[in-house]
Amino acid sequence: MAKIALFGAGGTIGSRVLREALGRGHQVTAVVRDPRKITEQHPNLTLATGDVLDPASVAAVAKGQDVVVSAVGGGDGPGHQATIRPAAEALVEGLRSLGADAPRLIAVGGAGSLRTPGGTQVWDAEGLPGFVLQIMHAHGDALDFYRTIGDVRWTCLSPAAQIEPGERTGTYRAALDDLVVDADGRSRISAEDYAVALVDEIEHPGHVGERFTVGA
Numbered sequence: 001m002a003k004i005a006l007f008g009a010g011g012t013i014g015s016r017v018l019r020e021a022l023g024r025g026h027q028v029t030a031v032v033r034d035p036r037k038i039t040e041q042h043p044n045l046t047l048a049t050g051d052v053l054d055p056a057s058v059a060a061v062a063k064g065q066d067v068v069v070s071a072v073g074g075g076d077g078p079g080h081q082a083t084i085r086p087a088a089e090a091l092v093e094g095l096r097s098l099g100a101d102a103p104r105l106i107a108v109g110g111a112g113s114l115r116t117p118g119g120t121q122v123w124d125a126e127g128l129p130g131f132v133l134q135i136m137h138a139h140g141d142a143l144d145f146y147r148t149i150g151d152v153r154w155t156c157l158s159p160a161a162q163i164e165p166g167e168r169t170g171t172y173r174a175a176l177d178d179l180v181v182d183a184d185g186r187s188r189i190s191a192e193d194y195a196v197a198l199v200d201e202i203e204h205p206g207h208v209g210e211r212f213t214v215g216a
Contacts, residue, residue, distance in 0.1 A: 002066040002202055005029045005103070007052045007087075010037045012165065013108055014071030016195035018045075024199060031061050052087045058094025065103040067202050068095065072108075077134025084138040088145050095152045102152060104208070106201060109143055109158040111187070112136025114179040114213055122161055122179060143211055155207045159194050160215035166190030172197050172214040180215025189216050 004021055008014035009030035021028050022042045030038050031050040038047055051057040052072050062068045072087050074080035088107065095102040112123035113136070123136040139158075146154050160180055172193050173180050181187045197214040201207060 001025045001027060003027045003029075003064065003103075004202065005031055005048075005061050005065045005068045006071065007031045007050070007069065007091075008071035008073065008108070009040075011071055011073055013163075013191050013194060014069075015040075016165075016191045017069060017071055017198055020192075020195040020199045021202070024203070026199070026202070029061060029065065053083070053090050055090045055093035055097065058091055059097045062095055062103055063098060063101075067104045067106060069198065069202075070105065070107040074135075074138065077131035077138075080135045080138035085141040085145055088142040092146075092149055092152050092154070104202075104205070105152060105154045106198060107142070107146070107154065107156045108198075109156040109211060109213075110136050110139025111158050111161050111163075111179065111213070113140040113143060113177075114158055114161075115177055116179050117181060117185070146211075150209075153208050155201060155205075155209070156211040157194075157198055157201065157207075158211060158213040160189040160213070161187035163189050163191055163194055166192060168192035168196065169216075170196055172216060174212055174214050176210065176212050178213075180213055182216065187215050189214055 009018045027044045029046045029048050031048050035047040048061050050061045074083035114122050179187050
């Protein structure tokens, strides 16, 4: 079983990753600014106070772990721009300071930079609100940064175009940089099945040093 440090454990995706990992018997340290926000109780769950934007804090909670998962968000568009790439930079700097003993990093990414069946990128669609574009490009900037990193074992997992709470089916389809769509051209996945895919990647690493995506 893996030892996992999870940033953003109180969010929509992070909370599902937390439950999925605990349900499979992994040991999870939920890293939050305010531990009172985590109501989950489990013998394999530890709460820790930390700041994903502080490399020293990242290093402190990551030491001795097998995997660090970043499921942080920024709320609105400007919040994402102020959080997502800076968090990526702090995570890499913190893990780098641990040298050869550094755990893997798996980061929750965005769908905006994925290629559509038409050959464009998701964020090229007409009519997207400005705040949505800000969120998409914040994740795209973080991915660009990760792709320059060769000395930290990172993985970025992009969701389908639509991700929301729903049913855990335990099944999904995966691709690298191409949006996963169904027979009707829709791209979607439940937050629960996204968490399944992320924990599967923890258990069976297949995308170290690259981005991949999942959809129903």
